Amino acid sequence: MKNISIKILSALCIIALSYDAMAGNKDRTGQGAAPEMLINPWAQSTGIFGQDVGYVSGVEAMKSNIAGLALVEKSDIGLSHGIYLTGTNISINNLAIAQKLGNAGVVGVNIMSVGFGDITMTDYYNPEGFGTYHPQFLNVELGFAKEFSNKIHAGVAVTYVSEQVTNIAALGLAFEGGVQYVTGKRDNFHFGITLRNLGTNMHFSGPGFSIDGENPQSTPSIPVTTQYPSDKFDMPTYLNIGASYDVFLDENHRSSDSTPKHRLSIIADFQSNTFINDYLGGGLEYGFNNMFMVRAGYRYENGIGNPASSQTIYVGFAAGATIQTRLGAKGPMLAFDYSYRPTDRPANGVHMFSLRFMRK
Secondary structure, three states: OHHHHHHHHHHHHHHHHHHHHHOOOHHHOOOOOOHHHHOOOOHHHHOOOOOOOOOOOHHHHHHOOHHHHHHOOOEEEEEEEEEEOOOOOEEEEEEEEEEEOHHHOEEEEEEEEEEOOOEEOOOOOOOOOOOEEOOEEEEEEEEEEEEOOOOEEEEEEEEEEEEEEOOEEEEEEEEEEEEEEEEOOOOOEEEEEEEEEEEOOEOOEOHHHEEEEEEOOOOOOEEEEEEOOOOOEOOOOEEEEEEEEEEEOOHHHOOOOOOOOEEEEEEEEEEEEOOOOOEEEEEEEEEEOOOEEEEEEEEEOOOOOOOOOOOOOEOOEEEEEEEEEEOOOOOOEEEEEEEEEOEOOOOOOEEEEEEEEEEO
16 A cells, blocks of 8 residues: 555656646736636635645545545535635535545545626727626536555546537536645644646637628528637646645643643745746745634745736735534534635635535
């Protein structure tokens, strides 16, 4: 089993190095398909800008590092809601369920939808509008992860991507894989690597790309419908490598049979993106007795903070908190998470809320 774990880790590292060598044409910034595939809907993760690939666990792992899904003990259910770029009427709703299948591993399903509110329809003859339409973005992810040893977890997933805007639509599939490695005296060093959104090309099609007209060379004129093809777009593939180290603040002031109550996790992360700037960042998370956690992070990318060169609306900072408790002596854990990421104007930041039920 140890040899299998080493082979899995080595294989993913080789893939990651190959990707890093050829990835990322930054001249094509903004030209990738399905930008919602870069959105993490979970408040616990986004409290540090999703830089938890080394230790993320449960249903949240399906939007960060699928390997962490293997840490589900019995079953997990999670709900989240995001107010994305406050003031734009963009909302994110997410539902995830995970179930452990004995020694076989853990299977999980994550469904995320993005809503844009009511958008006014206009054309050449009606510049003031003549109705509204509602774009619909939907991602359905199916994942599987397995704990190969108490040190190595690995997982794979596939996501069905659907985008519909009135009378045109685009469909696609995206694949991902991830590994987590744990070591240290108290299993307090965590390392993770994930390669996400390797997938099919997407292109929009439908009656919205056709124009009805007449053939001027025929007498009488004959109605003609002209169909205009759309270009293909690649998935927004990215590679994420992260690590964290847990410091138990009261380890030297406890009895030999007690568990430390105060934990401080130091987090570092690097993300190489295909169509946008690469990310480099880190964060801190403080936890008390596994019941209360606060976290904050910073994510840097080229040009951030400079309005003339910045390619992001984020200012780089993120913060969040978690409160969780067990419902009864043998009931599930109930957790509530919140995160906030400030943005440049005209948007007024991103708020994420999550509610999770974890059967231990």
